[in-house]
Amino acid sequence: MDNFKKKFIEEATDLIDGLEKALLLLEQNTEDAGLIQQVFRVMHTLKGNSSMFGFELIDRYTHNLETVYDLIRSKKLKLSRDVLDVTFASVDHLKQLLDESNYNDADFITLHNSLISRVSKIINAEISSETSDESSKKDTTSDASKEEFTYYIRFEPSSDIFKNGTNPLYLIDEIHTLGKAKVFAHLNRIPLLNEIDPLQCYTYWEIILVTGSDVAALNEVFIFVEGESKIEIQRVSEEDLLVDEFFTTELTRIAKIHKEIGLATTLKIAETAKKRFLQSKAATIKKEKVGLKDASITSIRVSSEKLDSLMNLVSELVTTQARLALYAEQSNIPELANISENVQKLSRQLRDTAFSIVLIPIEHMLTRFQRLVRDLSNDLKKEVIFITDGAETELDKTIIESLSDPLMHIIRNSLDHGIEETQERIKKGKSKQGKITLKAFYSGANVHILISDDGAGIDPDMIREKAITKGIISPDKKLTNKEILDLVFLPGFSTAKKITDVSGRGVGMDVVKRKIADIRGEVEIESELGIGTTIIIKLPLTLSIIDGLLVKVDETHYVLPLSAVDKIYAVDNKDINDKFNNVLVLEGKQVPYFNVRKEFELPSSDQEIEQVVVVNYEDNHVGLIVDYVVGEYQAVLKPLGKHYKKQEMISGATILGDGSIALVLDTNKIIKLFSRIEEYKIKKNS
């Protein structure tokens, strides 16, 4: 049973997420009948499922909500802001309801009851407005309680009908009030113009009416013209056939060709239509059940544990393959080398496929942000739209999971501190509505996510001032604008003048930076005063395997991410060791360098020729001097563990073909660290 419950919760979570997404769209376009229908259907499914699995509270709750949207669907209730607000609150509440442990919480129950009463208030308001309008009330009750039938009516008024002062069109109108009707007016008996007697009626009608009323009620319509007119009323079906397309088009077709349809033909068509109708009805019921699953028919649901173990196996395979390659090389058996090469090709493909499986589009977390922007801009009384671009960009699911909190924080910041109040925006000559854009795109082996707002921007002078008062920098320190902006990533630095509920609690961008660093990502900030701020997040595509360059320094192998490597040069040892300023001239350009041996406090080497690996660092090239370059290597990243938490410049370790360990270096961090050490040494010496 628990298993079923888990399944239900999983499905319900999907449904509720879908509901939220549909609601956000609906808010933009309140008249969209398709969306209303979708919202209604989700609620209906949720209701059905929850009652099946014994989630009574959800069942009853969604029942009420469903009623509201049923009323909206049938245009008896307007989709007001109030209704939407309640629905959004309900969506949040439904998520909580899935967790049964909440049920014992008194606050939770109070909230539950207050929401229920809010929902019922909406329904009651509608019902009371109905009672004031007698006829519509009658309509709804009959709508709801009765079945509908399809009638065939043939109304051929006597040619003298006008002389009694009767307008046959009024009768047709009256028929219309009874239900849905399709009217065929036959004009074939109308003579040529010069022969027309304007006092005579030449027209006769055939009507297909769908109504809950009985034959007697229909006869009543024609009660005054009964005597002189030919009237034929016949029930042709127990169902509402007018919804069936085939039925109506067939009738229209026949009416066109044969001038009149006749009861017999109608019955015949009705018979075929009925069969089709029943089939399609069964189909729609089925469809409604699967409804939302339609989109996922081409995909299957796999537990993330299975994916994780698949990834682990692939990683093991890649490691084993590296061993095989090593032995194949040593053994000098051409056949073995062949096989090993094939295994390498296959394992590479398998690796890529397995990776693409765990990649999910970032769209998955965007709904949450849409919602955040909506709610928060309401609270802050700012008008803000949230635009996303590149939502289909895919990232490792673990990255997406750890990305959602930092992104949430950045968007909150933009809303709270970035976007100005409406009045101020108008004063500045900006559009009334603020704009927050989230843009994602691939850049090499990385994914970049840009969050920009068109708000006030960050004043570097203010940051500087604040950093000085907080003692983070000394007053005489000269910093570029970029360096000043980077200060906001330091712990305890919150730039908001006043602390608001939304952000500015001092746990700010430093947490964002740390969390993103945890997934080997980087954050940058760009801001222009008065124009806006952009936060740039650079992320690796995956966490577990990287293409690297294997190098050796002293006794240890290191892996540099290939994506960071620009070029490799060989240089004379003398050129390095006798240098004073740590700058090499390569291809006519000056390249600053670090000697890895020296920085790692290893004895200097006596090799005559050393290798310089030039890597990209921010916008520059930096050389790293290593003993020698082994070659390209697929590194399966293994964590170094908590004990080496502080060695940030090492992103992990990988096991080489011979079973020894190579350390994977984070080039950005290592260069930052090296520059700090050099700076530190200079300071210490002076």
Add this chain to the structure above:
Amino acid sequence: MNNENLSKINSFLSFKLGEEEFAAHVGKVLNILEMTKITEVPRAPEYMKGVINLRGTVLPVIDTRIKFGMPATEYTTNTCIIVLDVDMDGESIHVGALVDSVQAVLEFDQSHIMPAPSIGSRYRSEFIEGVVNVDDKFIMLLNMDAVFSSDELTKMHDKTKETEDTATIVEIE
């Protein structure tokens, strides 16, 4: 086997650091490895010897002697790595402890464990669970969780100036 059952077992693995003998509860010991090549991690504190490949996973190795304020381990044929399962901030973590030699598995009743002397001890009392007298030798029972969980590592003895410098630089990050 759950923790309750484990703590009922009164077996301890004894090992030597220099001339002194220590013991760890067998429930904490996963494995004893012969000395193998340790890959050094640059700019790490001195007692963090490096990492080894333990059947496909990366295991950090700690030089227990440095940690206990003795000179660094000199590798002999008796040098071993004891693989321990320690509890760090509620998380179970595997770590290798470099020791001079592994002695024996001892069994004794809980009642034989005497409290560690609080005065005149060379070691901080929270690392020592108790002392046992075996054949007129005193063996110190170590609280492995306390000794090998990371933050405590630096506090056992004074840091050398050098490691402190490195630590500051790394912390600026």
